[in-house]
Amino acid sequence: MDVRGSQECTEVSMASWNYASDITEKHRKVKAAAQLKYAAWQKEAWESVRKWSGKWETLSDPFLRRQFKFMSILGTAALPKQDLEKYNNLVTEMSTLYSTAKICEYKNPKNCKLELEPDLTRILRSSRDYGELEHVRKMWRHQTGRRIRDHYKLFVKLANKAAKLNGFDNMGDMWLYPYESDVFRSDLAELWKQLMPLYQQLHAYVRRKLRENYGEEHVSRRGPIPAHLLGNMWAQNWGEVYDLVIPYPGKVSVDVTPQMVAQGYTPERMFELSEAFFVSLNLTRMPEEFWQHSIIEKPQGRDLVCHASAWDFCNGKDFRIKQCTDVTMNDLITVHHEMGHIEYFLKYKDLPEVFRSGANPGFHEAVGDVLALSVATPKHLHEIGLLEEVQDDPEADINFLLSMALDKITFLPFGYLMDLWRWDVFSGKTSEQDWNCAWWDLRYKLQGIKPPVQRSEYDFDPGAKYHIAGNVPYIRYFVSFVIQFQFHKALCMKAGEYDPLDPSKPLHKCDIYKSTEAGNALGDMLQMGSSKEWPEAMAALTGTRRMDASVIREYFKPLELWLTDNNEQHRESIGWETDEVLCTS
Numbered sequence: 001m002d003v004r005g006s007q008e009c010t011e012v013s014m015a016s017w018n019y020a021s022d023i024t025e026k027h028r029k030v031k032a033a034a035q036l037k038y039a040a041w042q043k044e045a046w047e048s049v050r051k052w053s054g055k056w057e058t059l060s061d062p063f064l065r066r067q068f069k070f071m072s073i074l075g076t077a078a079l080p081k082q083d084l085e086k087y088n089n090l091v092t093e094m095s096t097l098y099s100t101a102k103i104c105e106y107k108n109p110k111n112c113k114l115e116l117e118p119d120l121t122r123i124l125r126s127s128r129d130y131g132e133l134e135h136v137r138k139m140w141r142h143q144t145g146r147r148i149r150d151h152y153k154l155f156v157k158l159a160n161k162a163a164k165l166n167g168f169d170n171m172g173d174m175w176l177y178p179y180e181s182d183v184f185r186s187d188l189a190e191l192w193k194q195l196m197p198l199y200q201q202l203h204a205y206v207r208r209k210l211r212e213n214y215g216e217e218h219v220s221r222r223g224p225i226p227a228h229l230l231g232n233m234w235a236q237n238w239g240e241v242y243d244l245v246i247p248y249p250g251k252v253s254v255d256v257t258p259q260m261v262a263q264g265y266t267p268e269r270m271f272e273l274s275e276a277f278f279v280s281l282n283l284t285r286m287p288e289e290f291w292q293h294s295i296i297e298k299p300q301g302r303d304l305v306c307h308a309s310a311w312d313f314c315n316g317k318d319f320r321i322k323q324c325t326d327v328t329m330n331d332l333i334t335v336h337h338e339m340g341h342i343e344y345f346l347k348y349k350d351l352p353e354v355f356r357s358g359a360n361p362g363f364h365e366a367v368g369d370v371l372a373l374s375v376a377t378p379k380h381l382h383e384i385g386l387l388e389e390v391q392d393d394p395e396a397d398i399n400f401l402l403s404m405a406l407d408k409i410t411f412l413p414f415g416y417l418m419d420l421w422r423w424d425v426f427s428g429k430t431s432e433q434d435w436n437c438a439w440w441d442l443r444y445k446l447q448g449i450k451p452p453v454q455r456s457e458y459d460f461d462p463g464a465k466y467h468i469a470g471n472v473p474y475i476r477y478f479v480s481f482v483i484q485f486q487f488h489k490a491l492c493m494k495a496g497e498y499d500p501l502d503p504s505k506p507l508h509k510c511d512i513y514k515s516t517e518a519g520n521a522l523g524d525m526l527q528m529g530s531s532k533e534w535p536e537a538m539a540a541l542t543g544t545r546r547m548d549a550s551v552i553r554e555y556f557k558p559l560e561l562w563l564t565d566n567n568e569q570h571r572e573s574i575g576w577e578t579d580e581v582l583c584t585s
């Protein structure tokens, strides 16, 4: 049944790639037709599997049983043709509106060509003008969320119809199927409960530093932080305001963006640097086709989906990244993230097609980030010439850990709430007239942030984020940000870079570069694809079968102690409160 990566899969991937990298009506038509053809092929394959239902469950070979289990879920191809065509068009239209959105410049309303990448990303990273930041955030939401709210209404209806045709109550349940656990949601709630205290300490510290920078009239002592001051369009990580919050200024800065620019780094060099790290671990070099067909710089003169992505063309040969790479440290980390996907594709390409995916979607998001945890260390940045010296003192350590926390800890509540909101929308717990205010309830409750201007139900702020417009599930990133530290710890032990009993080898200083023991262990887990249940893949690499928040807390322990002490010294209140109405329904 399972062919070497069906021709239909290659065809629909190619048509989707052509559209995503060059948004034209012609490419859209070809993609829509290929999607319907692929769905017809999937439905045919599913029909022949269904003939076995009631029999395959008793097959003695677990490998075969698992293949049938996965093939018995058809997905959205179960929709009647017209519904599927409508569903596909809605998703394509929403992600196109998002990817082609442009806004006018704050100080020059005649220039209305500003795009998210790189224009708005750069402004949000570098501007400290309160009014400009507020303008950029508000106008982006007018051009994206507001314009797709109606699409989203019909999308939710069709998505739930498809879920029901697959035997699920709603699409939120269908999205959780690959995690193969009926306690998964409560496991996630437990992880967040364990991590929230650290987040709240970091939030209190950053709020104080931003208050000192912008003044108490903009950043109150006890209230939520205005979202547009956090350096990122969605306030999903705060690394870009590192310069405003550095605990010990005057130390060597771990943000090596200036060094990368000064040394004439190009996107090509960033990709070669990333590949060199993977190869140093005895992992796989990028194939020739990768370098021929990938898009690693934003092409001029055409619209495309700039959000970075990694592509598997189902033929065991053709794998690509599409990324509008900017020469920044943030994008160097993203390059590793995307190349981690390619490594996974390469490692499981000879498995039956149904097993060519991550042990669960969180695993796929974690691979590249694990390597980036080593790359980001001052020791590694020094080794590759991006940091002039390594200062091995407690203050430099706190600076480094804070920069890592601004990316990894600040992300956790956002990574969790994105699908908390969507699960409630799919299940109907959040009704359509409350969509936007339910979003802000979660943004306030979990992240302790607020919108710069009051929101209403004319807005659709979730739609201002790629993964909602483009219909990409998001809990995979929350899972990744927890398990990538478990993987990091296991690999660091294999590399001899971390010893729980040796204080001179703390987890946050580990760099697995050139360790083939670590690389082989990681490669062995990647080779499993989704042929085994994810706790088995987790145990193969880390020795434990569960997601475990204690590892990320161990990594940040020195910082957590420092933050708690620093907040006490400044008598900062931990947490947030407000009587402001953030959103009117």
Ligand SMILES: C[C@H](NC(=O)O)C(=O)O
Residues within 6 Å of the ligand: 236, 308, 337, 477
């Ligand atoms: C964290 C997630 N990463 C990704 O899409 O690759 C994001 O960018 O929102």
Ligand SMILES: [Zn+2]
Residues within 6 Å of the ligand: 337, 338, 341, 364, 365
């Ligand atoms: Zn990813």
